[in-house]
Amino acid sequence: MKAKSLLLQTTLAGAAVLLAASAHATVLTFDLDPDIPNYGDIPGSYGDNVNAASDAVGTYLMGNGYTPNVTTEYRTWQISTDTVAYNNLDFWHDSYGDLSKVAFSVTSSDHFAEITLVPEPGWAIRLNSFDLAGYPGVDHPNSQVRILDGTSNTVLLDYSPVTILGAGGTHSTFTPSLTFAGPISIRFGYNDWNVGIDNINFDQVTAVPEPETYAMLLAGLGLIGFMARRGKQSV
CATH class of the missing domain: 2.60.120 (Jelly Rolls)
Structure with missing residues (x-):
């Protein structure tokens, strides 16, 4: 769970940086x-x-x-x-x-x-x-x-x-x-x-939100879902 949580935080943080960088x-x-x-x-x-x-x-x-x-x-x-x-x-x-x-x-x-x-x-x-x-x-x-x-x-x-x-x-x-x-x-x-x-x-x-922001969020969430399924299969 800790690894999944860290991945989600990193993904969201990356998206936030993209949005923040677009403000001038x-x-x-x-x-x-x-x-x-x-x-x-x-x-x-x-x-x-x-x-x-x-x-x-x-x-x-x-x-x-x-x-x-x-x-x-x-x-x-x-x-x-x-x-x-x-x-x-x-x-x-x-x-x-x-x-x-x-x-x-x-x-x-x-x-x-x-x-x-x-x-x-x-x-x-x-x-x-x-x-x-x-x-x-x-x-x-x-x-x-x-x-x-x-x-x-x-x-x-x-x-x-x-x-x-x-x-x-x-x-x-x-x-x-x-x-x-x-x-x-x-x-x-x-x-x-x-x-x-x-x-x-x-x-x-x-x-x-920029297209790359959506892509980053979707990729991160997809990876989290994959890891969750692997975790269940290994139990």
């Missing part, structure tokens, strides 16, 4: 290379398939590792028509509270900003946290902040209405800790391009 994290700080001026377009490829602390587009902070199986999309939506007005967000260096290098809506009235994290098949997104702050160093009350299914636009989490901090060198931190097996969108800055986003912390995690 990236923090989008909008530190671009080369630096761009205020009102410059955030490069559409910033945050795509991150597998190092820097790439040809910019640099990142690392949470638990990298996110090589996730891409990013940036859009500015028009509210009245419910259509995408611009396939990008703009960049600003400072004065959004105490944040530096932020992304914000291309235009203000009748628009909002959206950042979508898109996982490759077999992967899910865990949105850990992100920061928002008000320009020029003031609070922005009655703001709207939403997390949506990036495919159907179904609202998954709604913080609205909320005051976005900025006065006195402050900012607001949101910690949805939300895992979703598909594209996930952050929407903010409704009718207000003076709300900017920074420090988007997200993981990529396996959407389902």
Whole structure:
């Protein structure tokens, strides 16, 4: 029994290692290379398939590792028509509270900003946290902040209405800790391009147990069953 128990523990431990190894994290700080001026377009490829602390587009902070199986999309939506007005967000260096290098809506009235994290098949997104702050160093009350299914636009989490901090060198931190097996969108800055986003912390995690994990578990359980039958026959 001791040998069988040890084998089962080893098999399960191997499966746990496979699943744990598949979890990674990236923090989008909008530190671009080369630096761009205020009102410059955030490069559409910033945050795509991150597998190092820097790439040809910019640099990142690392949470638990990298996110090589996730891409990013940036859009500015028009509210009245419910259509995408611009396939990008703009960049600003400072004065959004105490944040530096932020992304914000291309235009203000009748628009909002959206950042979508898109996982490759077999992967899910865990949105850990992100920061928002008000320009020029003031609070922005009655703001709207939403997390949506990036495919159907179904609202998954709604913080609205909320005051976005900025006065006195402050900012607001949101910690949805939300895992979703598909594209996930952050929407903010409704009718207000003076709300900017920074420090988007997200993981990529396996959407389902990997095939090799199943194979390992089945092989281990099959071997345990074989050993049990041999034990009975030898009695």
